[in-house]
Amino acid sequence: xxxxxxxxxxxxxxxxxxxxxxxxxxxxxxxxxxxxxxxxxxxxxxxxxxxxxxxxxxxxxxxxxxxxxxxxxxxxxxxxxxxxxxxxxxxxxxxxxxxxxxxxxxxxxxxxxxxxxxxxxxxxxxxxxxxxxxxxxxxxxxxxxxxxxxxxxxxxxxxxxxxxxxxxxxxxxxxxxxxxxxxxxxxxxxxxxxxxxxxxxxxxxxxxxxxxxxxxxxxxxxxxxxxxxxx
Amino acid sequence: xxxxxxxxxxxxxxxxxxxxxxxxxxxxxxxxxxxxxxxxxxxxxxxxxxxxxxxxxxxxxxxxxxxxxxxxxxxxxxxxxxxxxxxxxxxxxxxxxxxxxxxxxxxxxxxxxxxxxxxxxxxxxxxxxxxxxxxxxxxxxxxxxxxxxxxxxxxxxxxxxxxxxxxxxxxxxxxxxxxxxxxxxxxxxxxxxxxxxxxxxxxxxxxxxxxxxxxxxxxxxxxxxxxxxxxxxxxxxxxxxxxxxxxxxxxxxxxxxxxxxxxxxxxxxxxxxxxxxxxxxxxxxxxxxxxxxxxxxxxxxxxxxxxxxxxxxxxxxxxxxxxxxxxxxxxxxxxxxxxxxxxxxxxxxxxxxxxxxxxxxxxxxxxxxxxxxxxxxxxxxxxxxxxxxxxxxxxxxxxxxxxxxxxxxxxxxxxxxxxxxxxxxxxxxxxxxxxxxxxxxxxxxxxxxxxxxxxxxxxxxxxxxxxxxxxxxxxxxxxxxxxxxxxxxxxxxxxxxxxxxxxxxxxxxxxxxxxxxxxxxxxxxxxxxxxxxxxxxxxxxxxxxxxxxxxxxxxxxxxxxxxxxxxxxxxxxxx
Ligand SMILES: Cc1cc2nc3c(=O)[nH]c(=O)nc-3n(C[C@H](O)[C@H](O)[C@H](O)COP(=O)(O)OP(=O)(O)OC[C@H]3O[C@@H](n4cnc5c(N)ncnc54)[C@H](O)[C@@H]3O)c2cc1C
Ligand code: SF4
Ligand code: SF4
Ligand code: FES
Numbered sequence: 001x002x003x004x005x006x007x008x009x010x011x012x013x014x015x016x017x018x019x020x021x022x023x024x025x026x027x028x029x030x031x032x033x034x035x036x037x038x039x040x041x042x043x044x045x046x047x048x049x050x051x052x053x054x055x056x057x058x059x060x061x062x063x064x065x066x067x068x069x070x071x072x073x074x075x076x077x078x079x080x081x082x083x084x085x086x087x088x089x090x091x092x093x094x095x096x097x098x099x100x101x102x103x104x105x106x107x108x109x110x111x112x113x114x115x116x117x118x119x120x121x122x123x124x125x126x127x128x129x130x131x132x133x134x135x136x137x138x139x140x141x142x143x144x145x146x147x148x149x150x151x152x153x154x155x156x157x158x159x160x161x162x163x164x165x166x167x168x169x170x171x172x173x174x175x176x177x178x179x180x181x182x183x184x185x186x187x188x189x190x191x192x193x194x195x196x197x198x199x200x201x202x203x204x205x206x207x208x209x210x211x212x213x214x215x216x217x218x219x220x221x222x223x224x225x226x227x228x229x230x231x
Numbered sequence: 232x233x234x235x236x237x238x239x240x241x242x243x244x245x246x247x248x249x250x251x252x253x254x255x256x257x258x259x260x261x262x263x264x265x266x267x268x269x270x271x272x273x274x275x276x277x278x279x280x281x282x283x284x285x286x287x288x289x290x291x292x293x294x295x296x297x298x299x300x301x302x303x304x305x306x307x308x309x310x311x312x313x314x315x316x317x318x319x320x321x322x323x324x325x326x327x328x329x330x331x332x333x334x335x336x337x338x339x340x341x342x343x344x345x346x347x348x349x350x351x352x353x354x355x356x357x358x359x360x361x362x363x364x365x366x367x368x369x370x371x372x373x374x375x376x377x378x379x380x381x382x383x384x385x386x387x388x389x390x391x392x393x394x395x396x397x398x399x400x401x402x403x404x405x406x407x408x409x410x411x412x413x414x415x416x417x418x419x420x421x422x423x424x425x426x427x428x429x430x431x432x433x434x435x436x437x438x439x440x441x442x443x444x445x446x447x448x449x450x451x452x453x454x455x456x457x458x459x460x461x462x463x464x465x466x467x468x469x470x471x472x473x474x475x476x477x478x479x480x481x482x483x484x485x486x487x488x489x490x491x492x493x494x495x496x497x498x499x500x501x502x503x504x505x506x507x508x509x510x511x512x513x514x515x516x517x518x519x520x521x522x523x524x525x526x527x528x529x530x531x532x533x534x535x536x537x538x539x540x541x542x543x544x545x546x547x548x549x550x551x552x553x554x555x556x557x558x559x560x561x562x563x564x565x566x567x568x569x570x571x572x573x574x575x576x577x578x579x580x581x582x583x584x585x586x587x588x589x590x591x592x593x594x595x596x597x598x599x600x601x602x603x604x605x606x607x608x609x610x611x612x613x614x615x616x617x618x619x620x621x622x623x624x625x626x627x628x629x630x631x632x633x634x635x636x637x638x639x640x641x642x643x644x645x646x647x648x649x650x651x652x653x654x655x656x657x658x659x660x661x662x663x664x665x666x667x668x669x670x671x672x673x674x675x676x677x678x679x680x681x682x683x684x685x686x687x688x689x690x691x692x693x694x695x696x697x698x699x700x701x702x703x704x705x706x707x708x709x710x711x712x713x714x715x716x717x718x719x720x721x722x723x724x725x726x727x728x729x730x731x732x733x734x735x736x737x738x739x740x741x742x743x744x745x746x747x748x749x750x751x752x753x754x755x756x757x758x759x760x761x762x763x764x765x766x767x768x769x770x771x772x773x774x775x776x777x778x779x780x781x782x783x784x785x786x787x788x789x790x791x792x793x794x795x796x797x798x799x800x801x802x803x804x805x806x
Binding site: 011012013014030032041042043045046047049050051052053054055056057058059060061075077096097098100103107111114115116117118123125126127128129130131132134135138139142143145146174177179180212 | 266267269270271272274275323324327328329330332333334335336337338339340341364365367370371374378379381382413442443444476478554557558561562564676677678679720721722724725726727728729730
């Protein structure tokens with residue numbers, strides 16, 4: 001089938017502001033949006049620029065706005081979109097070029113929540129024990145691929161300085177891991193004014209997550225944990 | 232720009248990050264990676280990581296070693312396989328201590344599942360050896376190692392692409408040259424020790440489970456600098472890729488009880504591997520699938536067969552294989568709980584690569600002479616623990632065991648050695664390459680050449696090979712090489728020029744393909760993943776040896792080195 005992609009373009013070397021260009025391509029209905037983008041890049045216009053790697057939704061490279069929603073281009077099929085597709089970079093980040101945005105502030109938010117296991121007790125010779133039930137408490141938040149679909153969909157993030165949902169998801173992953181011992185420090189960070197309380201429970205993030213993580217739910221669990229520890 | 236680090240690690244997948252974790256805080260170390268570390272292809276690994284923990288049934292490292300040697304069709308260096316099997320246990324425990332969220336047994340220990348070719352008591356039957364986190368084991372390894380590297384404050388250069396390796400005339404490694412993709416600027420990294428951990432090159436083939444970034448950069452750069460490549464003819468096709476797309480459906484599907492069926496609905500593996508059935512090693516299963524297809528027993532006479540999970544309890548599919556279920560639903564619109572899944576073998580893993588010893592030191596010849604300061608680990612390297620065919624779950628364990636050993640050896644090396652002076656104009660080759668590609672005014676498109684390359688490799692260097700086919704392939708590669716000198720790219724910009732990146736990567740793919748074709752043509756026997764229809768038997772008398780292929784001024788040169796045999800004498804491989 002034939003589809004038209006309207007793509008936001010910007011090259012800082014030549015353009016003063018972003019503009020749109022249209023491309024028409026012949027694709028299979030079951031092709032991914034990424035296939036269409038690759039087709040354009042490979043055979044029509046080599047200057048079209050975007051990130052990609054795994055091509056099946058596990059590396060988090062190709063988050064972008066597709067018909068207004070944050071999605072991974074490799075996880076959306078053409079047949080689910082119809083013949084006219086608009087593609088734009090994620091909102092809230094500096095555009096480096098075309099669909100490529102500067103992810104550094106996003107990773108800085110991630111680093112701010114100390115996203116690693118902290119436990120200074122000498123480990124046993126073998127594994128630390130953890131029951132399947134304890135393991136299940138943080139299973140959902142281990143799935144995060146740091147694609148930024150959620151954070152870039154959050155209206156609070158567009159206007160205010162705050163950690164954003166992805167960082168909180170990753171804090172949750174350690175807060176609810178029975179092996180971790182740094183809950184107090186992490187909760188203190190999340191309790192600051194740019195922390196969890198900025199969230200207005202709008203659920204954009206949950207809807208955007210390509211990994212199906214219950215993002216808002218994780219944020220709520222973190223909020224409750226802060227309140228619980230304070231009382 | 233000039234940088235100076237004791238140690239530079241190129242690649243931020245499992246191998247690179249594991250090495251970085253050994254060096255961080257102990258010396259001045261940088262990791263450069265063309266992708267953000269968490270985008271590395273290690274994150275795509277699904278099924279598991281092998282270690283004889285014996286948590287759910289009796290197991291011993293020596294059984295793991297034996298399976299690795301036999302699975303590799305006896306081309307495995309047994310000293311390395313012993314290191315792998317012994318140190319796997321400790322490496323897994325270390326990952327757990329760093330926070331890896333393994334699936335657990337009811338009593339809270341690391342759970343284990345079955346995987347192809349892993350057996351109890353030297354081949355008696357399948358054993359539960361693969362440690363896992365649902366079907367996202369690689370994702371969790373990558374996350375855990377990246378998190379550990381952040382905790383240890385490793386310095387990262389993200390989206391920096393290595394273009395060249397710096398060696399002095401007397402063969403000492405002094406650093407690398409890399410391009411900052413965002414600005415196009417070249418950076419010189421002066422180092423005492425360099426680790427290449429740049430991953431595989433599945434993108435030489437048309438149907439592959441590998442990421443678009445898996446273009447063999449480190450392997451090709453080493454090859455260009457005169458370092459020989461080992462066992463390049465051994466390339467693994469994984470039996471269960473999604474038909475036409477190549478997206479992997481992990482062997483864990485079969486580990487959990489899934490079955491392969493031909494177009495007639497028969498469980499055809501009964502004919503090929505009566506003991507291990509669907510869990511026979513990958514080379515055998517992939518060949519069996521093609522044999523069924525050739526005999527007209529593919530589905531509707533086409534070139535695919537079924538993976539059947541419909542008899543598994545739905546909760547096993549949903550909870551132990553959630554990502555795979557999601558792939559099948561997203562890309563095929565099918566439900567694995569009730570539908571059969573169309574699959575075909577997909578290019579998956581390079582057994583060969585840059586030769587190293589068990590400490591990750593890159594070796595230059597048949598006598599295993601190391602190059603001072605140069606290391607390699609992970610899929611780009613060949614220690615050789617996988618021999619002619621890798622077992623499932625043995626790559627992830629290779630990354631952590633040999634990434635760790637390489638890191639530790641590098642630490643000793645940088646403590647005992649000084650910086651060597653850089654060659655004059657260290658970046659001239661990289662600069663010339665970039666300028667040439669940007670300015671060349673030819674007529675060929677990179678994508679067209681790449682598609683032809685992938686098609687030719689699939690046809691003539693895939694699961695089945697013949698002498699005639701490989702000669703035809705070599706001719707085609709020669710033609711592609713010439714046409715590559717006539718490329719033209721649209722994008723002349725310096726900012727995030729991905730067309731430039733893809734053009735450079737195509738050059739790397741061509742190098743890898745040439746090494747594969749020449750090594751495969753020379754090896755006149757069938758062993759593991761290398762199957763020659765004109766020489767269908769294994770020939771230990773003449774071919775129980777590793778191939779080394781080097782690029783010299785006089786063309787490609789082949790030599791051979793002996794296989795290290797310690798505990799297990801080569802036997803016929805039946806399962
Ligand atoms: C779909 C899939 C599933 C798999 N499942 C399993 C499994 O269950 N068990 C198992 O044991 N194995 C599995 N494997 C194999 C295993 O995942 C890989 O072999 C392994 O992850 C490779 O790791 P690596 O660290 O060597 O390289 P990678 O993880 O591929 O990392 C390569 C790194 O090098 C960088 N790089 C590359 N070129 C350059 C350059 N020019 N300049 C700078 N940086 C560069 C990249 O950015 C990246 O960071 C699977 C493989 C695939 C494809
Ligand atoms: S639920 Fe909170 S984090 Fe998610 S989009 Fe809404 S405000 Fe943002
Ligand atoms: S929570 Fe989901 S949407 Fe957000 S970064 Fe992680 S994977 Fe992406
Ligand atoms: S390319 Fe990896 S998530 Fe889309």
